[in-house]
Amino acid sequence: MDKEKLVRKFDHQSKIYETRRKKQSERKWREKLIGSAKGNVLEVAVGAGANFYFYPKDVDVTAVDFSGAMLSKAKESATASNVRATFIQSDIESISFPDNSFDTIVSTLSFCGYEYPVKVLESFSRWCKPDGQILLMEHGLSSNRLIGSTQKIIEPIFLRVVGCHLDRNMIHIFQQSPIHIHHMEHYKFNTVHLVWASPKKGEA
Template identity: 40%
Template sequence: MKPNSADIKRRYNRIAPYFDGMEAVMEGLFFKSWRKRLWGKVNGHHVLEVGVGTGKNFDYYPKDARITGIDFSEKMLSEARRKRDRKQVKVELDLMDVQSLSFADNSFDTVIASFVFCSVPSPIKGLRELYRVCKPGGQVLLLEHVLSSKPMIADAMNLLNPIVVGLVGANINRQTVKNVQACPFSSVRVDEDSSDIIKLIEARK
């Protein structure tokens, strides 16, 4: 039985105080440079960050943008609020599920998320919400880890996936590029420097 939003939310609430520490090594070695590259692609003034988590992207926010950050975990948002206040970051933080956004259609110039859709129970539903709230001509930027294209590695990821989901609520075998392509974006491209497992996806409405 696949975990639902409530199950995953409980897991993220549980690990929220330890989350930054749990990922510190991977953050320093790999994710930090990818986050910088991701946020360097942001266009427009009004930006929505989906799955803001503990605020790991705060250091990369464009200074002249109006940014709203959402997350469905109360405890992760609490960590983000503390970090926002400490770093004096200008961002509005709201409790919200990406599968049911409360924003009007065509609200944001850029919608952005990093390592989020591994944890969304219905990823296509969430991606269609990103499409809906993005302005015509706007962009959706995603940084995601995905299922390897190499059969042996993919088999191992599929085998380990139930354990990882049970521990932290994140799937390591999602095919997010295909999921984005299944949505009605006018164009979808993958950054040329993306690896086999980490993909920077750029979609245009």
């Protein structure tokens, strides 16, 4: 799907993501993961800003998304949560930051959308400081055969309507990427993964 079409798709979903943010869907996972953030934080594909409630108060967040409508909602969320944040409207697959810029890089529910997810993790590894951390909450293909085959069947419709892939093998993507995984948790029949990782320098 071409990027402009994808951006429009996410622009149209911004109200849905705002509602989900207000309901604090996935609260228990976000609280656990985002509570580990520190220092200078890059949050990619920030959406409507669902993570802002959970950041420790002393972080500085640079938040990126290619959807302007999502970014407007995210700005409201940062203000309401008193999080210091700056916002950049850009495609995360083409943006660049100097190497070793961030103490923490956060992505929640974004790897289902990228064209080249391993390349995005390679960028994370470069942008993250050597002693920094990469925090991920991603969904993908279940290891449960029945759920996995259902995901594969509905994948084409889901991709067309929502703009994200349902059947990506996230564990495989993490393993192919230059990151050291320190801790991983799996939920909902292995469809949701929480990851605490650090960059593998020199391999990105």
